[in-house]
Structures are given as C-alpha cells and as structure tokens.
Amino acid sequence: MFCRVEVKEKDGFYDAVGESVKKDIIDLGFKNKVKKVRFVYVYLLEGDINESEVKKISEELLIDPVTQEYAIKGNAALEKEFKVVEVAYNPGVMDPVEDSAKKAIQDIGINGVRTVNTAKKYLLKGRLTNNEIHSIAEKVLYNKVIQHIVKGASTIYPEPPPYQFKPVNINILKASDKKLKDISKIGQLFLNLEEMRTIQKYFRKLKRNPTDCELETLAQTWSEHCKHKTFRGKIEYVEKGFLRHCIDNLLKSTVMKVTEELNRPWCVSVFKDNSGVIRFDEKYNVCFKVETHNHPSALEPYGGAGTGVGGVIRDSLGTGLGAKPIINTDVFCFGPPDYPYKRLPKGVLHPKRVMKGVVAGVRDYANRMGIPTSNGAVLFDERFVGNPLVFCGNVGILPKEKSLKKAKKGDLAVVVGGRTGRDGIHGATFSSGELTHKSQELSGSAVQIGNAITEKKMTDAILEARDRNLYHAITDCGAGGLSSAIGEMGENLGVDADLEKIPLKYKGLSYTESWISEAQERMALAVDPEKIDELISVFEKENVEVTVIGRFTGNKHLRLFYRGQCVANLDMEFLHNGVPDLVRKAVWEEVKHKEPVIKNKKDLTKDLVSLLSTPNIASKEWIIRQYDHEVQGGSVLKPLQGIKNDGPGDACITRPILSSKKGIILSCGINPDYGKIDPYWMAASVIDEALRQVVAVGGDIQKCAILDNFCWGNTERPDRLGGLVRAAMACYDIAKVYGVPFISGKDSLNNEYSTGKEIIAIPPTLLISAIAVMDDVSKAITMDAKKAGHPVYMAGLTGDELGGSQYYKMMGFIGNNVPRVDPAYGKRMMIGLSSAIKSGAVAACHDCSDGGAVAALAEMAFAGGLGMEIKLGNFNRPKAQILFQDEVLLFSESNTRFIVEVADEKKFVRLMGDLPIWKLGHVKNDRTFKIFGIYGKLKINTEINKLKASWQAPFKNL
Amino acid sequence: MVRVIVLRTAGTNCDRETAFAFEEAGASSELVHINKLSSGEKKLSDYHILAIPGGFSYGDDIASGKILANELKFKIEEGIKQFILNGKPIIGICNGFQILVKAGLLPNLSGDFKTIEATLTLNDSAKFESRWVYLRRVKGQGGTGKCVWTKGIKDLLCLPVAHGEGKFIPKDKNILARLKKEGLIIFEYVDENGRYKGYPYNPNGSVENIAGICDKTGQIFGLMPHPERYISYLQHPRWTRIGSRGRGDGFAIFKNGVEFAKKHL
Structure with a gap:
C-alpha cells in the first residue's frame, strides 16, 4: 500500500522552521501580509505494510513524542485557515532521507517498506494573492531545478522501466565540419571543431564510427575542466600592440616553474595527484586542494555548494593512498545582497538566496562530515550576480609512506560508496561552458544534491582499508564520473570494465549514462584480487557497498563491455594525450577608470563608520557560526577572535595531532576589485595577502606553500586571456622571489553569464590559498x-x-x-x-x-x-x-x-x-x-x- | 586499566577526540561500530565506561539521534540495561545526549529504561550554531555529588557548543519539577557572570537554560556542550589573552568518569 504521514509541531511548541520561513518571506517585502507560517514534514511510504505498522513507524520513528504529532489522513481542518504549498523532489533527484529512513524502519522490525520519499509542506496565513504565493514559493520555498510544487497530493514515482540495451554508433566518418559541430552541440559535448576533426581522423584510421560511449568518454577526458587546455595550450601574447611572448603551456612556464626552480625538499607530491602534498612531521604528510563549484551553485546553491565540499573532500581521500580530511576552507563571491529584484536577469537567483543556499550547503555537508570549516572569505560585486564563485578547499593528513600510489596489472577495478544515478550527467562539460538564462532548464541534470553521510561512511571504511594495505591505488569519481576515474587510474595499464555491473540507484540508465554519471560519494580503487574479500568485509561492516567492475589489463586500451558486447575500445594514449593543443591569442591593454577626487575632508569618522559596514569588510559572523570549526578538537586559532570572540582573525591554526604542538596555518588572498584594473597586480597582491596572514599569526613564509585558483571569463576572447596571462606571470615573478612554491591549483574558465541580450563576465579573480607548517602553536x-x-x-x-x-x-x-x-x-x-x-x-x-x-x-x-x-x-x-x-x-x-x-x-x-x-x-x-x-x-x-x-x-x- | 567503549556509527564524528580525552584521563579507549555490538562481535560487558560521542548519526535524518536511539532500544537493549545495572557510567555528548534522551535512558525517572521523558529539538534560531558558552554547575543535590561525572567541578565552566538541535524540552511540568527536585539538572547556560541572559548565551532556547542532566543513579550523564573540545588550554578561543596554561575545563569530566570506574569497578 501507499501511505502518507504528516508530522508537525503540537500546538504550544515553537515551530522554528515555520518562523524562519516567515522571516524570509517578510524580507521579500511581505511584511504586513504574512501572519503565520507553519511547517509540516511529509513522509510517503510504499510497500507491503498495514495501517498498524504505519502507526508504529509514525510513533516510534517519525515523530518526536514530546513536541510533535502526526496525521495519516492529513490535516484538512487546520488547512482551511491556510494556503498550502507542498514541495517535493523532481523524479530522479536523490532524496537524502530515504536511505536512513528505510534502515530505521527495519530497525524497529518492519520489513515491508520498499520506498520512502519526503516532501515539505508550508502553510501560509495572511492576505496573500495566488500570484504572491507563487512568487514567494519561487523565491524562498523551492528551486525548480530539483523540486516542484505538488498539485494535489505528493506521490512516489514509479521506478523507470529497465533499460533496453541498444548500442549506438555516431556517424562521424563522413561528417562535414558543420555536421561535426552539430554533433558536439546536440550531444552537449563542448568539443570544438579541431577536436572533433582529430576524433574523426582517429576513427577513420580505425575504419569505424565511434560509439556514443567513446565520444562521451573523449568529451569528458578532453573537457577544459579535466584537461586545462587553455593553460596547457599555446598562447600568442600581445601587449601595447606588440607580440611579446609565444607561450607554450602557460601553467608549466609560470606557476609550475616556481615550484620546479625552488625545488623544496619538503614538497612531496606536487601537481600530479588529486591534491598537493607537503611534509608535516616525521610520521605524516599533509595535502591541500581547493576546487570551484561555480556553475552548479548558480543553479542550485544548496546542492551545488554541498557537492563542492563533498568533491574536494574526495580529492584528499584520493590523494596518495588516501588522506584523512581535517580542515575545510570556503571562499565565496556573490552579487550584492541588497541587489534590486527588478534588475535581476531572467533565470538568475537573487544573490541573497544564493548566499544563504551556499552557506547552508557548505554547513550541512562539512558539519556532517565532521570536518572543521576554519578559514574563508566572502566578497561581493555586481558582476557576480549571474555567476557566483564558490571555492571549496580541504586539507588532509596521511602517513608518509602512504603518499604515493600505483595500480598494478591484474588489479581489480572497484567502485565503492554511493550508487550511480542519472544525476550529474555532463557536469564536467557543463562547467566548461558559459551559463545562460536557459541553463536552469538545460543543465538541470548536471546539478546534484549530496549525501554527506554516504561520504562519511565511505571515508571511515577507506581509512581502515588503507591502514590494512588492502589496495594499490585510489582516486575520486569527480568530474566525468567513472570515465575519468577509471580512465585515469588505468592510463598506463589499460582497463576492461563491465558497465552492467555498476550499481544503480534506479533502473533505466543506458551504459553510457552509468559510465559518465557524476553521482556523488563514489571512489574508484585498484585492488589485488587476493585482498578483495577482506576489503569487502571492511566496507560491509560500515554499511558501504563495494562492486568489482573490471580489471587493469596491461594492454593500454580502455575496453568497455555491456552484457558481453564491446561498447568502447579506445587507445589510452589517444584518450589522454590525443587532444590537440589549443592556439589562442591574448591581448592586454590597460583600461583607464575614472579617478575620484579626494576632498581632504575635515572629519573622516563617518567615512570609517560607513566603510566598516560595506559588505566586503563587514563581519561574516552570521556565516562562520553556522560552521563547526571546533570538531576534531584541533582548532588553535579560530576564525573569530578577541574578548567577545567576534573579531576577524587573519589565519586559522589547527593541530592535526592532538598530542603534539605542531600545527597547520591556513590563509587566503583574493581581490576581484584589483582584477578589474590589472590582473598582474591583483595576482601579486593576493599572494602577498595570503602570506601576510600567515606571518600575522606567527607563521613563517619559509615553511609555506600556496595553491592557485583562477576564475576567469571566456578565454577564447583575447582580452580576457590577456589578463589571465598577466596574472600567471605575476604568480611566477612574485612567488619565486618570496620563495613560496605552488603545490596544486585549478582553473575555472567561462565564468560568464548570458542574459540573451548581453554577456556579463566576472571580474578576473585569483584565489591564493596558503598552507604553512608551524612547529610550536603556543607561539601563535x-x-x-x-x-x-x-x-x-x-x-x-x-x-x-x-x-x-x-x-x-x-x-x-x-x-x-x-x-x-x-x-x-x-x-x-x-x-x-x-x-x-x-x-x-x-x-x-x-x-x-x-x-x-x-x-x-x-x-x-x-x-x-x-x-x-x-x-x-x-x-x-x-x-x-x-x-x-x-x-x-x-x-x-x-x-x-x-x-x-x-x-x-x-x-x-x-x-x-x-x-x-x-x-x-x-x-x-x-x-x-x-x-x-x-x-x-x-x-x-x-x-x-x-x-x-x-x-x-x-x-x-x- | 579502565576500558572505555566509544560507540560510533555512520555519521559519528567526535569519536577520536572523545577517545583521546579519556586516554589523557588515564583510560584506554576503543572505537566500536554499533554493528559490532548488534552482531555480537563485541560485548558491552567487556568495558567499564560507555561514551556516545557527538556527530550526526545517520545524518540527523528524521530527527537528531533518533535512529541510533532506536538501535539501542531495539538491538542492544539488554546489554545496555545490564551495563547500567552493573553500576557502570555512561556519558552522552551532543548527539550522544540526544541519543540517550531519545532512547529513554535519560533522565529515566520512570526507571523502565524506555519511556521518553524529554527531548532535544531544533534550536530557536532554526540553524546550526557553533559558539563557546558559559555553564553554571547547578547547586543542590545534583551539584553536591549525585553525578559521578561532575564531582568537585568548577562552578562556572566555559565550553563550546556546536549543534542545530539542542533545545532541551521536558515532556511536561511534572518531569521538570522532578528533575529539579531530585537534583538531576547539572549544567545551565549562563553569561560570564553566572546569570541567565537569553540568546546567544542560551544558544538554543532550552527550557530553563538546561544544558546537561543526569539520571537518578548519577551514572548516566548527557550534555550538549563538548567537554572533549576543551581539555587543553590551546583549544580555548581566548588563550592568547588569558594566559592560562594547562588543562581546559572539560578535562575534569573525563577524569571524574575514569576515577569513578577505577574505584568502583
């Protein structure tokens, strides 16, 4: 049977969710119109259960007997006085509560429940028209990318029909250039013409057409997100009308060159693993990585930011043989919080909503993972309205001897963690294109909601398996999903994988979908067949699924099978190194901005008072307090300091080993306002800023390493690329002299927003994150x-x-x-x-x-x-x-x-x-x-x- | 040596620092997954102290602590009951406190180990908050000695809280009156001068500023603040100002637990 249980606070108990939603509605300008808001949790149960079992589930599990009551038949009497808005997830979007709820129902001895879904019901009282309710719902109650307003009563969607296997070939052998472009565009592959031609040439040699799966695998692996084609390509750089430099690989000739030339003995593994690794003490190394999750956060701030945190945590887990995640850092750039609704471009969420959603997403993911969020920054500018920036960083700690990895021939290719669904398809390619007012409709499937507990369980199991030496290599399933993870791990060996073995959340996924899905909370391992049983038992004890999907072969080919039929066969060399170099033009021309007149005022008190309440400077305590910055017990300098614990600290310090006084300092430098004038001096300034903060708390720049995160507009435009080149050059010039190596980095290009009429690019923004080891934290x-x-x-x-x-x-x-x-x-x-x-x-x-x-x-x-x-x-x-x-x-x-x-x-x-x-x-x-x-x-x-x-x-x- | 079992499950995340605090207090500690207790691979009776640490067991899904509380109730009920009847101490911190209360083990005025007599629910601010608070040790029966975990402890403590669902609500007036009368309220949220001051000093809107309680035997103790996060001066937010060195306010709680176990078990 199907059954619906509604849970709400009893009369006389404070409805905290309802009150907080009411405040949000008042903030929208409905001050005197909304009198009361009540919140109701809705649980939908389906399975072989009877009414007395539903009652038992409700009483023993779903309600808090002290404060709440439930109704199986609804609250019709109460709802007469209210307008009702019920919000449910769209089909295919993971309901994070489902897993725990099903487990908990079994715990109380009821085994017939097959599906549990949840919905949220808001009861609004006040003088509100239907149009106003619609507007409130859109602005604060739901996001159409993942949710919808229920008309009538919520229901559980039937599982999609099973997938009917049908191999698909894409006809490119005879395709004209125009056709090639169309294939890329219609398939959302984001491959340019030259890349399509290179693929065409490869398959002409093989005398066959590619399968859809092969083409998708190439698109994922060759995406800007995975390959950093702009940074690694060729650039002709023009300044003041003259060709100044022909750059072959901007990354190697600036950022990485610093590290190479400084050659610090304590840099253990740089620019090759999922994060940069430096030495901590005699026993341990620490690793650090910062990622961006801008486009998903623009569309669905809560899910986008949460999965950004989840993703960068997996970077630590996938470093060496797995690092324990110990500190998070988060830096955001948003549109102004008081931006007028009227000026908001079509399809864009209001900056305040983006901010609240992003903060809640980081909070819920990082807090549940038990990782302190101890450092960060928040900046505001009008040019971030359509394209906010969300940087998520994680530091991990790992035993010295577990800092490197290598899959071996004959190892099993294993997937652990969550199941694969249709969520997050085309994330890597989507993030490599620009956002438009239609992104919400087209790329909705690229947006996901994370489930931190799935990741936490997986983390606990991985660390135990690591300590028992149960695998040879590990990497995360991030952008490009299994196609990138397995493809990367098998780059030098070759892999055979059976795609029908990939465990699915629901039926209906094609072989290609399951291969490229970026479903969260999964990692790939290379496991010696002799250790597989022990590995499975370690994971099972933590209730984490393990699936063997293939084998590392040694034939240097990626071969994928579905029910015995080969659906992809690519040469690893072509897959990883076949992408043609981009050749781009870059131009830098100075821009003159209007210069204000300084008036030599008699009194500057007012100026100071107002300056302190500008959004970039003002206190971010509201955000910081929502993050647990004490968990794991290692926090030495917290983000808020002073006699009332509310002053703005410069950098945070953490002791990863509680019995030791050795610590890690983290800081960050970022300044998009300088980027508007000259990216060279912006880059120089933010390096200086990150290092200053390390010094200000008692650190030493000689024990410091840094990370770069470039967020830029569309670098196909020479003026934007010109700025990027300048910023990268400053990274070399400044960091080299300071003697501070880069250990990892990432770029996110195409941060532009098209309203259909005009294109707004973000100001060039470089985030520098610094990490320094401090011998004695009691000197801080x-x-x-x-x-x-x-x-x-x-x-x-x-x-x-x-x-x-x-x-x-x-x-x-x-x-x-x-x-x-x-x-x-x-x-x-x-x-x-x-x-x-x-x-x-x-x-x-x-x-x-x-x-x-x-x-x-x-x-x-x-x-x-x-x-x-x-x-x-x-x-x-x-x-x-x-x-x-x-x-x-x-x-x-x-x-x-x-x-x-x-x-x-x-x-x-x-x-x-x-x-x-x-x-x-x-x-x-x-x-x-x-x-x-x-x-x-x-x-x-x-x-x-x-x-x-x-x-x-x-x-x-x- | 005193053996502490630190119970963990999916989403537990304060297990290691809790274990460390017990080790600093002179015990040995072991992190044990609930699956190992319910399968019989490990036995509660092999330990002297049970600690249920903080975190988000099962993601706080449905309600914080609820799912693990039900597991205690339905899967290892006998083991827990026997543990208590043998006079062994239990501490629940933050999520652990929520679990003890929602399993009916705290305050357990009925004595049946299952009736739910109070709850910890969503903060009045409707969001997770992390901040340091002042706690006053309640004078009276509880303060003077019933609770084995807080014997001889300072009158005013400073500890961090970090939770979204910490608002303590007794089931009814009668329960509240009994908690008071029998001296089971151990800590109250106050300001730096020991006075009630409302939000944010009372960070969640708890009824009568209640931050921690114990059961009638004084063995079972639950609190929302995190004593394991303040066992060294370096963890205090103002250690660079106040110049104190040595142990933090939370340490005495672990020391008391371990000393009690040493003496009586």
Whole structure:
C-alpha cells in the first residue's frame, strides 16, 4: 500500500522552521501580509505494510513524542485557515532521507517498506494573492531545478522501466565540419571543431564510427575542466600592440616553474595527484586542494555548494593512498545582497538566496562530515550576480609512506560508496561552458544534491582499508564520473570494465549514462584480487557497498563491455594525450577608470563608520557560526577572535595531532576589485595577502606553500586571456622571489553569464590559498588588542594606492593606482616580522588589506575591547615630496603592511632593524578611538562599540 | 586499566577526540561500530565506561539521534540495561545526549529504561550554531555529588557548543519539577557572570537554560556542550589573552568518569 504521514509541531511548541520561513518571506517585502507560517514534514511510504505498522513507524520513528504529532489522513481542518504549498523532489533527484529512513524502519522490525520519499509542506496565513504565493514559493520555498510544487497530493514515482540495451554508433566518418559541430552541440559535448576533426581522423584510421560511449568518454577526458587546455595550450601574447611572448603551456612556464626552480625538499607530491602534498612531521604528510563549484551553485546553491565540499573532500581521500580530511576552507563571491529584484536577469537567483543556499550547503555537508570549516572569505560585486564563485578547499593528513600510489596489472577495478544515478550527467562539460538564462532548464541534470553521510561512511571504511594495505591505488569519481576515474587510474595499464555491473540507484540508465554519471560519494580503487574479500568485509561492516567492475589489463586500451558486447575500445594514449593543443591569442591593454577626487575632508569618522559596514569588510559572523570549526578538537586559532570572540582573525591554526604542538596555518588572498584594473597586480597582491596572514599569526613564509585558483571569463576572447596571462606571470615573478612554491591549483574558465541580450563576465579573480607548517602553536598570536599602554606600530610602507580599494568602491569608483608588490623587500619584511613575533615581542598583529590601515586599526581595537589613539604625523612620508592626504594614509591598501601591537618595544625595534616601522600611537584603557591627521588635527573621533556595531550590522540578522 | 567503549556509527564524528580525552584521563579507549555490538562481535560487558560521542548519526535524518536511539532500544537493549545495572557510567555528548534522551535512558525517572521523558529539538534560531558558552554547575543535590561525572567541578565552566538541535524540552511540568527536585539538572547556560541572559548565551532556547542532566543513579550523564573540545588550554578561543596554561575545563569530566570506574569497578 501507499501511505502518507504528516508530522508537525503540537500546538504550544515553537515551530522554528515555520518562523524562519516567515522571516524570509517578510524580507521579500511581505511584511504586513504574512501572519503565520507553519511547517509540516511529509513522509510517503510504499510497500507491503498495514495501517498498524504505519502507526508504529509514525510513533516510534517519525515523530518526536514530546513536541510533535502526526496525521495519516492529513490535516484538512487546520488547512482551511491556510494556503498550502507542498514541495517535493523532481523524479530522479536523490532524496537524502530515504536511505536512513528505510534502515530505521527495519530497525524497529518492519520489513515491508520498499520506498520512502519526503516532501515539505508550508502553510501560509495572511492576505496573500495566488500570484504572491507563487512568487514567494519561487523565491524562498523551492528551486525548480530539483523540486516542484505538488498539485494535489505528493506521490512516489514509479521506478523507470529497465533499460533496453541498444548500442549506438555516431556517424562521424563522413561528417562535414558543420555536421561535426552539430554533433558536439546536440550531444552537449563542448568539443570544438579541431577536436572533433582529430576524433574523426582517429576513427577513420580505425575504419569505424565511434560509439556514443567513446565520444562521451573523449568529451569528458578532453573537457577544459579535466584537461586545462587553455593553460596547457599555446598562447600568442600581445601587449601595447606588440607580440611579446609565444607561450607554450602557460601553467608549466609560470606557476609550475616556481615550484620546479625552488625545488623544496619538503614538497612531496606536487601537481600530479588529486591534491598537493607537503611534509608535516616525521610520521605524516599533509595535502591541500581547493576546487570551484561555480556553475552548479548558480543553479542550485544548496546542492551545488554541498557537492563542492563533498568533491574536494574526495580529492584528499584520493590523494596518495588516501588522506584523512581535517580542515575545510570556503571562499565565496556573490552579487550584492541588497541587489534590486527588478534588475535581476531572467533565470538568475537573487544573490541573497544564493548566499544563504551556499552557506547552508557548505554547513550541512562539512558539519556532517565532521570536518572543521576554519578559514574563508566572502566578497561581493555586481558582476557576480549571474555567476557566483564558490571555492571549496580541504586539507588532509596521511602517513608518509602512504603518499604515493600505483595500480598494478591484474588489479581489480572497484567502485565503492554511493550508487550511480542519472544525476550529474555532463557536469564536467557543463562547467566548461558559459551559463545562460536557459541553463536552469538545460543543465538541470548536471546539478546534484549530496549525501554527506554516504561520504562519511565511505571515508571511515577507506581509512581502515588503507591502514590494512588492502589496495594499490585510489582516486575520486569527480568530474566525468567513472570515465575519468577509471580512465585515469588505468592510463598506463589499460582497463576492461563491465558497465552492467555498476550499481544503480534506479533502473533505466543506458551504459553510457552509468559510465559518465557524476553521482556523488563514489571512489574508484585498484585492488589485488587476493585482498578483495577482506576489503569487502571492511566496507560491509560500515554499511558501504563495494562492486568489482573490471580489471587493469596491461594492454593500454580502455575496453568497455555491456552484457558481453564491446561498447568502447579506445587507445589510452589517444584518450589522454590525443587532444590537440589549443592556439589562442591574448591581448592586454590597460583600461583607464575614472579617478575620484579626494576632498581632504575635515572629519573622516563617518567615512570609517560607513566603510566598516560595506559588505566586503563587514563581519561574516552570521556565516562562520553556522560552521563547526571546533570538531576534531584541533582548532588553535579560530576564525573569530578577541574578548567577545567576534573579531576577524587573519589565519586559522589547527593541530592535526592532538598530542603534539605542531600545527597547520591556513590563509587566503583574493581581490576581484584589483582584477578589474590589472590582473598582474591583483595576482601579486593576493599572494602577498595570503602570506601576510600567515606571518600575522606567527607563521613563517619559509615553511609555506600556496595553491592557485583562477576564475576567469571566456578565454577564447583575447582580452580576457590577456589578463589571465598577466596574472600567471605575476604568480611566477612574485612567488619565486618570496620563495613560496605552488603545490596544486585549478582553473575555472567561462565564468560568464548570458542574459540573451548581453554577456556579463566576472571580474578576473585569483584565489591564493596558503598552507604553512608551524612547529610550536603556543607561539601563535591573535589580532585583538591586548593591553592598554602598549605601543601600536605600522610595519611597512604606504603608497598612494587607492585603486581598487574598498574606500573607492564605497564612493562608486574603481580608480587606477592598484597596489603593487616589491617581493624582495616584502620577503625581508615578512621574515623580520616573523622572528619578532616568535621572540614574544608582539602582543597582537593584523595585516592591512580591505579597508587599509584604518580598518585594521579599528578591528584590532574593537576585537580587544580597548581604545586607541593614533597620530598620522608619525606615519611614513612618501619618497617624492607629494603632500600625502590623510585619506590616502588611512584607506590606501598598499601591500606588505601590518599593524603591530608591541609588548616589548626595545626588543621589537631591535629585531626589526632597518625594516620600515612607524610608531603610530598606543592602546588605551577606555573605549575611545581617535586618529589625529598628518597636521595634528583630530580626524576620527568615535568609540569602539560604535565601530563594532557598524561592522556587525549588515549580516547580523539574515 | 579502565576500558572505555566509544560507540560510533555512520555519521559519528567526535569519536577520536572523545577517545583521546579519556586516554589523557588515564583510560584506554576503543572505537566500536554499533554493528559490532548488534552482531555480537563485541560485548558491552567487556568495558567499564560507555561514551556516545557527538556527530550526526545517520545524518540527523528524521530527527537528531533518533535512529541510533532506536538501535539501542531495539538491538542492544539488554546489554545496555545490564551495563547500567552493573553500576557502570555512561556519558552522552551532543548527539550522544540526544541519543540517550531519545532512547529513554535519560533522565529515566520512570526507571523502565524506555519511556521518553524529554527531548532535544531544533534550536530557536532554526540553524546550526557553533559558539563557546558559559555553564553554571547547578547547586543542590545534583551539584553536591549525585553525578559521578561532575564531582568537585568548577562552578562556572566555559565550553563550546556546536549543534542545530539542542533545545532541551521536558515532556511536561511534572518531569521538570522532578528533575529539579531530585537534583538531576547539572549544567545551565549562563553569561560570564553566572546569570541567565537569553540568546546567544542560551544558544538554543532550552527550557530553563538546561544544558546537561543526569539520571537518578548519577551514572548516566548527557550534555550538549563538548567537554572533549576543551581539555587543553590551546583549544580555548581566548588563550592568547588569558594566559592560562594547562588543562581546559572539560578535562575534569573525563577524569571524574575514569576515577569513578577505577574505584568502583
């Protein structure tokens, strides 16, 4: 029988979900119209069960007997007063509750239930028209990519009919160029003409047409997402009208070259595994990887961000023989949260909704995995409205001797974890194209919802199997699904696989679909046949499925079979190295932006107060508190610091081994506003920023490695590629001199949004993530002011560099004087300051970034609950005798600068030697915050609680 | 040596640091999957202390702790009952507290080991929150000695919470009155001066600021905050300010449990 159980809070108990939805609806502008919202959980059960069993299930499992009640026949009487909106998942979308619910029903002794689905019912009371309800539902209650509004009552969809095997060949041997393009487009392969021609040539030699499966496998493996064709191709770079460089492989000639030339002995495995690996201590290595999940998050923020986290965790699990995931980092770029609904392009979700969904997605996945989310950043710009950026990073730890892997001939190809469904088909190719207002309809199947518990179980089992030496190699099923995972692992050996063995979530998948599906929470292993039984028993004890689907052969071919018939036979060499080099043109031309007039205002208090509540600077506590940053017990410096635990820390520190004082510092640098002026100096600045933060907490850049994540617009356009080339060149120039190697990276191109009328590209954005090993974490310091009377110093030089600053942004300008970096000097400064901090001379340190020196001063003061008095007359004077204005000194975002609260002045001054330091003032025992200008006039006069309130206001009650 | 079983299942995620805290307190600890208890591969009776750590057992699907609570109830009921009757201590932290309450093992005023007398439900803020809170040890019978886990502990503790469903609600007024009268309320959420202060000091809207309770025997103790996350000064959010060194506030709880087991078992 089929049966429906509705669960809701009893009268008199607080309906927290209903109240929070009500708040969201009020935020949409329905303040006086919505009186009450009630939330009802709906469970749909199907199977051989009778009414008394349904009652037992409801009472023993589905309700909380203290606060909730259930109804099997619905709540018709209650619903008379309300308008009802019921939201259910679309067919084929995984319901994350189904697995646990089925297990739990068996636990209470009922075995007849075949299917459990859930739905959500919202009861709305108020003066709302049907149109208004429709609008509310679309904006806050459901997302049509994965859900729908139920008309009538929800039902359980019947399982799709079984797949009727029918091999498909694609006729390309005789295809014209136009036909080749059509084949690529209609099949959503995103292969360009030259690539299609190369494939045509390969099959002409074989004198046969490819199967659909072969073509799809090539498209996945050759996608920009998997192959990084732009970075690895040839580029002709033109600057100021002249051809400056012919670049063969931008990645190798910039980012990877730094690492190669520095040749640090502690870099264990770089740019070849799923993440970069460095040494931690005598027993362990640590690995770090940051990925992007931009396009899925644009369409379905919750699922997109959650699976972004899930994916990067699998990168750690798939590094070496498997690393234990220990820290997450998450960086987001969104449209402005107050963006007017009226201006929103068609098919785009509102930035606030994207933000809330992304944060909830990261929260639910990372918290359930039990991995602390300890570092991150959030930035806002109008150009991210159609195409937000979601960077997800993970650090893992693994025993030294388990850091490398190699599949052996004769090993079994094994899939573990979740089952395969139709979800996530074409994710790799979809992410390599641009978003359009139709993406929601066309690429919906590329979007998935994750199930963190499936991944957690798999993680627990993998780590045990690793420690028992039960497999030779492991990799994650990410973009391209099994086609990429098995294809990669067998690159040097060759693989035979039987596609009908792949365990499916439901019937109806074709052989090709099951091969390229990017269903989440799966990993591929290469297992010695003698160890397979033990491996299966380890996984079974954690309730994780293991399936042998094939064998690594040694014949260097990828051969796929379905019910005994060969459906693909590709040469591994062609599959992995056959993609033709792209040849692209890149042009860089400077853009002039309007320059504002600095007015030399008498009073800058208001400017500071408003600056602190601009979205890029304002407190992100609302987000941070939703992440568990303490789980695993290793957190030493948390993201929020100070007397009330609410000041903005520079970097986080974690002890992965609880019995040791050795730690890991994580930080990040990102600044799309500089990217609008010059990607070269943006890249230089964000490297500097990430390193500054490491230094500010007591770290040492000589023990630091970095990761790059380039997010760019369409690099087929020479101007956009020009900027990318410049950014990559800066990566080489700056990191090389700083002596900091890159260990891993990723690029996400085509971050553009087409409204049908115009194309909006994101500003060029590079995220630099830094990881540093710290020998003794008890030497760490935080950014909050500690003690009245302590002198406050500026370490570093301030220039007239307001271009791209948050101060200009607040005034509505971009400007041109983007901050530059002098890495040779910067390196001396950072090493000098590190040793001063290590000596104990420094009580607090905060790096100057968004908002300049004054934002850093204010943050230190209010985080410490102490006042400050600062005199800009003590500030450095510029080399040229241009009269500096107070605005420049306060708001310029020049690089390599720190505000330092000094505990031992003599020692500090001695250790800093000839490095530029300036005594600005001191910490005070009251709540006043005063800044006197260059000529001694009081320019800022306020109180720290006012500053803090302004800084906290924007994201306080979302 | 005192042997601690740290029970885990799909979604448990505070198992290792909980085991570490017990080891620091002088016990040996073992992480054991519920499947191994229900299959009989491992026996509860081989251990002196049962710890149910934090996490998201089964993803908090349906309701936090519910599914594992049912497993305790339907799969290893006898083992648990015998464990308690033998006078062995049990601690449930965060998700573990939810599990004990939803299995009817806490507060167990009825004495039948199954009647559900309270719940831990969705925070008033309707979302997961991670923050440090102050806890006041309730004076009276409970505070003066009934609970074996909190003997001689400080009056005001600082520990982190990290949960979405931590709002404690007793089933009715009668249950609340009995909890109070019999001194079973162990910790209350307060501010840094030991006063009730509402949100965010009470992070979830718990009735009467209740953060942790024990059963009538004083052996079974559950709390939402995480004592295992503050056993070293380096875990405190303000250790760079307050200058204290050594053990964190949570350590005494593990020490008490282990000392009790040493003396009585």
